[in-house]
Amino acid sequence: PPLESLVGLPDFQWAARHYMNVSAYTYYRNGAAGEWSYRNNLEVFQRYRFRPRVLKDITNIEASLPTTILGYNFSAPFFISPCARGGYAHPDGELGLVQGAAEGNILYMPALYSSKKMNEIYAAKANNSEQVLFQQVYLDGGLNESQQLIQQIEAAGAKAIILTVDSPGDGIRHRAARYSVGSANTEYSLLTWELYHQLSNMTSLPIIPKGIQTVEDAREAVNQGVKAIYLSNHGGRQLDSSPSALEVALEIYNEDPEIFQQVEVFADGGVRYGADILKLLSLGVKAVGVGRPFMYANIYGAEGVARVAEMLKYEMANDAANLGVADIKQIGPEYVNWKSTNAW
Ligand code: FNR
Numbered sequence: 001p002p003l004e005s006l007v008g009l010p011d012f013q014w015a016a017r018h019y020m021n022v023s024a025y026t027y028y029r030n031g032a033a034g035e036w037s038y039r040n041n042l043e044v045f046q047r048y049r050f051r052p053r054v055l056k057d058i059t060n061i062e063a064s065l066p067t068t069i070l071g072y073n074f075s076a077p078f079f080i081s082p083c084a085r086g087g088y089a090h091p092d093g094e095l096g097l098v099q100g101a102a103e104g105n106i107l108y109m110p111a112l113y114s115s116k117k118m119n120e121i122y123a124a125k126a127n128n129s130e131q132v133l134f135q136q137v138y139l140d141g142g143l144n145e146s147q148q149l150i151q152q153i154e155a156a157g158a159k160a161i162i163l164t165v166d167s168p169g170d171g172i173r174h175r176a177a178r179y180s181v182g183s184a185n186t187e188y189s190l191l192t193w194e195l196y197h198q199l200s201n202m203t204s205l206p207i208i209p210k211g212i213q214t215v216e217d218a219r220e221a222v223n224q225g226v227k228a229i230y231l232s233n234h235g236g237r238q239l240d241s242s243p244s245a246l247e248v249a250l251e252i253y254n255e256d257p258e259i260f261q262q263v264e265v266f267a268d269g270g271v272r273y274g275a276d277i278l279k280l281l282s283l284g285v286k287a288v289g290v291g292r293p294f295m296y297a298n299i300y301g302a303e304g305v306a307r308v309a310e311m312l313k314y315e316m317a318n319d320a321a322n323l324g325v326a327d328i329k330q331i332g333p334e335y336v337n338w339k340s341t342n343a344w
Contacts, residue, residue, distance in 0.1 A: 009272045009293040016296035023179040024088035031236040032171040038236030041270025044244045047340045053324030062317045064327040072132045079107035081268045081289035082136030087115025089298040095124045096298045100305020102126035109134045122156040134160040140189030166211025171238040215255045228264040245269045249283045260284030274315025282331045
């Protein structure tokens with residue numbers, strides 16, 4: 001379908017399902033095992049309703065969208081989560097994601113297992129230098145390999161390293177296995193805080209753990225000196241029945257809310273509407289990641305990717321206005337009723 005006919009993020013999944021071949025689409029869509037976490041990531045946002053305020057001056061709402069992430073300026077508090085194999089949607093692969101992110105002035109985090117080589121992705125940056133990218137990695141092997149990879153990332157010009165910590169083993173992926181995509185790797189990796197510090201000593205770039213899923217690990221990460229934490233259950237692709245980022249953010253808010261002041265908190269999983277982003281921000285999350293919708297949008301290349309960013313900005317501003325929020329950066333937990341309700 002023509003790009004102009006799509007009105008929201010879920011439409012891109014529909015378009016991708018019709019356009020991509022079955023095994024490629026299934027790789028993107030897949031969740032672990034019974035896909036409870038995949039579905040919960042989407043449904044959890046409906047269980048908490050807004051508490052809209054009225055008769056508020058909201059005239060400057062759009063101007064309050066821009067924010068900083070680790071000190072870098074972006075046009076909105078959301079980013080493109082690291083997702084492998086961008087080439088499944090488009091022959092240009094991740095180039096569409098870099099260029100779409102540049103067009104929308106949002107952050108993109110290229111994945112280590114991208115279809116394009118790291119150098120090619122970074123060479124496609126806007127003005128070949130201005131655009132800020134954070135590089136995702138899996139590190140579990142020997143220190144030599146890790147050192148080489150970190151040097152490669154520094155040379156490419158990434159501004160931070162996103163270290164995925166939620167995947168000691170490959171997820172159980174029945175849906176993908178039925179179409180013979182993905183691997184049946186039975187090796188487990190041994191990533192510990194000790195290794196984290198050895199890696200940190202190799203670079204001046206901040207290393208951000210991605211896949212924090214409890215208040216205990218959030219606290220531990222802060223105590224270990226991280227600059228930011230990234231709440232995620234990998235889009236429900238790793239451990240089925242793992243919590244959504246909204247549930248983890250709520251746990252942190254209830255049990256150790258200072259964490260939101262001590263480090264920047266990123267979060268992703270199941271975000272499909274501007275309202276979902278507002279709910280995460282209201283708890284103190286600094287920036288929200290979106291994975292699959294951008295990957296699906298990449299069937300249209302950079303244009304599709306930029307269009308998703310535009311849609312999310314429009315929805316965020318529109319929802320914030322209807323919510324009576326004067327400044328998106330000032331949204332607080334009082335704008336949401338945190339008593340969980342049944343969705344239907
Ligand atoms: C991912 N994700 C992911 N995460 C990561 O740390 N390294 C990776 O290589 C990948 N690869 C990957 C591929 C695909 C196709 C998907 C859909 C996801 C997880 C990703 O970073 C993010 O956590 C989720 O995608 C967020 O959930 P939503 O927005 O897709 O619901």
